[in-house]
Amino acid sequence: MDEMNQFKEKVLNEYPRLGLQDSFHFSCHIGVPCFTQCCADVTIFLTPYDILRLKQRLGITSQEFLEQHTLSPFTKDQRLPVIVLRMGEDEHKRCPFVSENGCRVYEDRPWACRMYPLGLASPRESDGSDDSGEFYFLMRDPDCQGWDAGRQYTVAEWLDEQEVILYNRMGESFQQITLHDFFQKGNSLSPEQIEMFYLVCYNIDKFRVFVFESTFLKRFDVDAQIVERIRSDDMALLEFGMQWLRFCLFSEQTMTIREEVVQDVRRAAGMDRMK
Ligand code: SF4
Ligand code: SF4
Incomplete structure (x- = not known):
């Protein structure tokens, strides 16, 4: 021990x-x-x-x-x-x-x-x-x-x-992630998910770059007022990041994928089937 x-x-x-x-x-x-x-x-x-x-x-x-x-x-x-x-x-x-x-x-x-x-x-x-x-x-x-x-x-x-x-x-939100049922049931995260956890929880400025300088906001439907807040408010961004982690680590429905992205995925899947 x-x-x-x-x-x-x-x-x-x-x-x-x-x-x-x-x-x-x-x-x-x-x-x-x-x-x-x-x-x-x-x-x-x-x-x-x-x-x-x-x-x-x-x-x-x-x-x-x-x-x-x-x-x-x-x-x-x-x-x-x-x-x-x-x-x-x-x-x-x-x-x-x-x-x-x-x-x-x-x-x-x-x-x-x-x-x-x-x-x-x-x-x-x-x-x-x-x-x-x-x-x-x-x-x-x-x-x-x-x-x-x-x-x-x-x-x-x-x-x-x-x-x-x-x-x-x-x-509180951080504790809910680290003590999530997912872990209690013996599951573990992929290296990419661990990297995302680290980014959101510990490197908040870099997480902001990820949100605003990647295709993130094109893929997810985020309320305009929230987008404005998380642009400069670290605490709001941290809370938003915790919602994002629940989505990407545990597949909870805490984020909304944009309809056009869903359509694109469906179209691509249909084309695959036709091949
Ligand atoms: S500085 Fe204060 S807290 Fe630290 S050892 Fe001394 S009394 Fe205890
Ligand atoms: S000096 Fe360091 S260890 Fe002491 S109270 Fe401040 S942060 Fe904590």
Whole structure:
């Protein structure tokens, strides 16, 4: 069992489970002796919304962000690509966004950084529904000195204050894709479909080029107002991309093929039969 699964087993079997109204004391501020020590040598998985916020914050394209700040580790039982924040190459492997005054991208920091000291676990693969068995737990990192000081938070207050709720809402469509029944039934994607997943979820600017500079809009009937929105609005484009992924990965009827394209296909099929 790898390190990640060992930790998950430990959480499921040994950690106290917290609900939204359970409370804890925590205080992290520039005066704690461990300030910013946790922003080093840590594995931070990035969601599509994390990448979108960070690349906007840094004023760079998604392609530049991926190249400069991320890694895409691969394990043999992995069915979809994941992205992690690349730590620095100094001896402490510090996060590229940490400074002596704290996080330089604080308002746009990733979901995982917002959650700490809370963790989220589930006995089975969660689809985010109420009966998924998900629970919160406290990650009592022994080097962290923010414990049992400062104000008391309920779990719900912490999630709200750290804007985790907004990030969760923005991640719902992504979660519905990654936890889709298609995978639960043991199916896997083709390399072309995996490439499309990567493009939509992680390289939003390149996905925009795909939509506007290929025959995409000639093949699919997309409402004119949506076309205008996704031209410049990254979040709208990401939501649109999730609909597109449901169509091209799982054959769901989330996109409408233009009638003339359907006719062309039928004509070509008829001609084939006549040959
Ligand atoms: S993004 Fe900010 S909060 Fe998260 S590890 Fe880096 S410096 Fe720390
Ligand atoms: S180790 Fe804990 S208290 Fe110290 S900076 Fe990190 S979160 Fe804050």
